[in-house]
Amino acid sequence: MRLGTSLRQAVRGAALACAVSVAALTAAPAMAEYPSASERLDWTIAFGPGGGNDIMARTIISILEKYKLYPGEIVAQNRSGGSGAVGWGHLFNQKGNPYGISTTSGSFLTTPLKANTPWGPSSFTPVALLAADDLILVVNKDSPIKTFEDWVESSKKTAPALGGMGAVNVDFIVPTLLAEKAGYEFEYVAFNKQGELTTALLSGALDAMVVNTGEVSGLIEAGDIRPIAFTGSQTPDWLKGVPTLAEKGYDFGISAPRGVVLPPDVPKEAQDWWIKTMKEVINKPEWQEYIKKHDLTPTVLWGDEFTKFLETNQETFGRVLKAKGVIQ
Amino acid sequence: MELFDHLLLGLSVAITPINIVYLLAGAMIGMIVGIIPGFGPAAGLSILLPLTFGMDPIGAIMMLAAIYYGAMYGGTITSILLNTPGESAVVASTFDGYPLAQQGRAGPALVMQAVASFFGGTVGVILITVLAAVFALVTRSFGPPEFFMLVMMGMVTLVVLIGDNWRYGAVSALIGFALGTVGVDLETGLQRFTFGSAELIGGIEFIPIAIGLFGLGELYYAFYQGLHRAGSGGIIQYQNEKEFWPNAQDWIVSKLALVRGSILGFCVGLMPGAGATVASLMAYSIEKSSSKTPERFGKGAMEGLVAPEAANNAASAGAMVPLLTLGIPGSASTAVLLAAFVLWGVKPGPLLMEQNPELAWGLVASMYLGNMALLAINIFAIPVFVMMLKVPYRLLAPAVILVCTMGTFSVHGSIIEVWLMFAAGIVGFFMKLYGYSPAATVLALVLGPLAEETLRQTLIISRGSPLIFVERGTSLIILLITLGVVAFGIYMSHSRKAEKMKANAVDTSSE
Amino acid sequence: MRTVFAVALLLLAVFYTAMAFADFNFLSPRGRIAPGFFPQIIGSLLVFFTLSTVIIEFRRRQTEPGILPDWGVTLSVNALVGVFIVASHFLGALPGMIIFMLLTLSLLNRGKHMVNLLLGVALPVLMFVSFRFWLNAAMPPGMIGLPY
Secondary structure, rough: OOOHHHHHHHHHHHHHHHHHHHHHOOEEEEEEHHOOOOOEEEEEEOOOOOHHHHHHHHHHHHHHHOOOOOOOOOOEEEEOOOOOOHHHHHEEEEEEOEEEEEEEHHHHHHHHHHOOOOOOOOHHHHEEEEEEOEEEEEEEEEOOOHHHHEEEHHHHHOOOOEEOOOOOOHHHHHHHHHHHHOOOOOEEEOOOOHHHHHHHHOOOOOOOEEHHHHHHHHHHHOEEEEEEOOOOOOOHHHHHHOOEEEEOOOOOOOOOEEEEEOOOOHHHHHHHHHHHHHHHHHOOHHHHHHHHHHHOEEEEEEEHHHHHHHHHHHHHHHHHHHHHOOOO | HHHHOOOHHHHHHHHHHHHHHHHHHHHHHHHHHHOOOOOHHHHHHHHHHHHHHHOHEEEHHHHHHHHHHHHHHHHHHHOOOOOOOOHHHHHHHHHHEEEEEEEHHHHHHHHHHHHHHHHHHHHHHHHHHHHHHHHHHHOOOOOOHHHHHHHHHHHHHHHHHOOOOOOHHHHHHHHHHHHHHHEOOOOOOOOOOOOOHHHHHHOOHHHHHHHHHHHHHHHHHHHHHHHHHOOOOOOOOHOOOOOOOOOOEEEEEEEEHHHHHHHHHHHHHHHOOOHHHHHHHHHHHHHHHHOOHHHHHHOOHHHHHHHHHHHHHHHHOHHHHHHHHHHOOOOOOHOOOOHHHHHHHOOOOOOHHHHHHHHHHHHHHHHHHHHHHHHHHHHHHHHHHHHHOOOHHHHHHHEEEHHHHHHHHHOOOOOHHHHHHHHHHHHHHHHHHOOOOOOHHHHHHHHHHHHHHHHHHHHHHOOOOOOOOHHHHHHHHHHHHHHHHHHHHHHHHHHHHHHHHHHHHHHHHHH | HHHHHHHHHHHHHHHHHHHHHOOOOOOOOOOOOOOOOHHHHHHHHHHHHHHHHHHHHHOOOOOOOOOOHHHHHHHHHHHHHHHHHHHHHHHHHHHHHHHHHHHHHHHOOOOHHHHHHHHHHHHHHHHHHHHHHHHOOOOOOOOOOOOO
């Protein structure tokens, strides 16, 4: 939380300054009491029920309701379709409406790159980055590869087949950056469904895969697949002994951002109110439990820092994908 | 007997008054939800998942599993009564189920359908109880080459399906394949045929196309024939409904189809991904090619309904194996169940059965109970469905359109998909009118993208060499089975022809 | 009509195939299957088969047999489904459903005004209530902010 505190101070200063200027400019009387208890909060979930984004949104909503942090009614709507293009497109069209809100995930960065959406990740009013969904590089238990060094060495000899979810995704970008820096080639195999990807690794068809830790924790515990390296900044407790890429000298700072955004051009009061409220949310035991259960790395950035993070990440994404000819 | 200990443990967990209430409620809700076109098991589960948040884990998972099963049972009802499959796994049930209903045998068809579902489901659960660990090994041997071979097996069925009217059949299937190429290309991220629409980058889904081609197409066709002017009944000759129960002949022809369909369904269902759809198709084509009277198929052969029904329910049990033993979802529905496990703090994986025996065996035990409950519910509910057909067509048809449209919308909350359904309805009407095959179109839509995806994955893994298909044991086995099925079909049709010729020869000589 | 349908399919097939050849590669520079591989094969086959059906339909040149077709009602119902989707999109699910039911019933079930009115309102309300409150399923909310 070291980063969090210092950021918090910086953001608070900036926020205050902005708040004053915006208030002076607009002096919107309607915004005097945000949030109003009579307005319904429309929470867009850009994916179907049961997915990572859905669970996170519903966790936050249940915390908001349990501790009565939000005065009015909250309605969660799954607006799935087009890898998030539909849901976030809906939020984008609610310009200036402080009663629309949504949760982000990896596709928040990648969908605009592949679909030419009218919005980009920085079009929205940022509230906070709350956590990062990190990946783990794993191999089959029968693989001769035991350590990260083994992996790099054997990859330099023969290009391995590495599986991941989708082509325009963190799953492709992180291994590509790693291969570039470590100086080896690899064949990337894109999958549509996690189940098929995991069985492909178990069947020995793939040499390795990158996957969200939570998806395979059971298989790792049972020893069916072996973790080689973790892409986040800090290895989760139960994976002690698995090195992070940063420890091995490959720090890319890329991950799927799990955060909260409001529609574009929302009044400063609403943004500040949400920053203040989300600060309370992440200190609740339910949130801590959620982070732990889903193996997320708590990575907290507030307001404009979040936008900056999104911009840097998207820039890297765009550069890598263009270089590899995946997007034009 | 460790096995019985496990099962007893499961039953002791499952049989509490409150859990039985959840189970029954789940089965009922699932069945009703399954009947609404658009709400397959997956959509039903994900919509109802939030309802279970407040419950205790075992009760909730029992209820969700019951919804899953119930929806599988319910899905067939519209296939039989309205020729509208709500899910790709029940497309095969329309082939003979709908003709049966048209001939005034909706009652027997629905009863046999429920029996077949029960039989398939129960065989599936018994196999899970006894041999889950062994079957987990099958799942473990499945990579892209094996998937491709499996999809090819399903494609063979398409050929059986197209049959005599091959030119129209080929056009129908190719339309499906073409629709399947819409969306973002998985490997390169390139957009194909999306015309810049964000809604299309995920591809064209089964539901709007199937509901349009079958549901609306069938309705327009009925209007075209002027059925709205008829007093009652309509597409289906309710007036001719003589008896509600299946007759002895129905049981005799279905006996072996039940067994074959169930075992085949379970085995194919073990494989994450294609599972139930391929299973039901294969069961149908095996039944047809092994039959002495294949010409009855497609015109109301009871075994042609029973086999795919037993297969798709057994497959839905089979899909639980990868979920319980490896933590891998085998279908869209089991993916929702997996999410539910995670939600309740259960870590799915190979250790699930050891670490959470109550939950795992409670779930298995609840499947036995659920299947029994569903059989009973079905038998009681079938008269109600058959009664529904008494409603004059001019009143029934608008209601069906209402449900189809809202059902399609609710899947993704997308108005574009509703328009797709609308367009598919017009095309479906003409296809029906002029003898094309909507079934070939929707099956090609499901199988085509899978074939492309898995073939390309395979060739990347093998660095371009097609030999990988024969080098990997499981893939080779599936290839051999497929060739065997094809050879058997050709042999049977030849021997039938020869027999007929012999019979003709005898006839003429005796004259 | 038969020929018209076949020709329409042929035109769509040609359009699809032309796009497949114009926009995508058959093989990637490394000799792998590229995004255009399957679309080009499917498209070519589709053009071939639809062309052959068109030829057959032209040769057939016979009147369609069978029952007296009711084109009027078929087309009207189709148009009403279109109206239904537009109405649901702009006004919301419940008004859309009621409008559709009332119009369709007045077409199909002529003269029975009371029955039509009752069914036309009761059924949509029942659907709406069960979808919204019981199934918790999404329905078109409407664009002009009617309480849906």
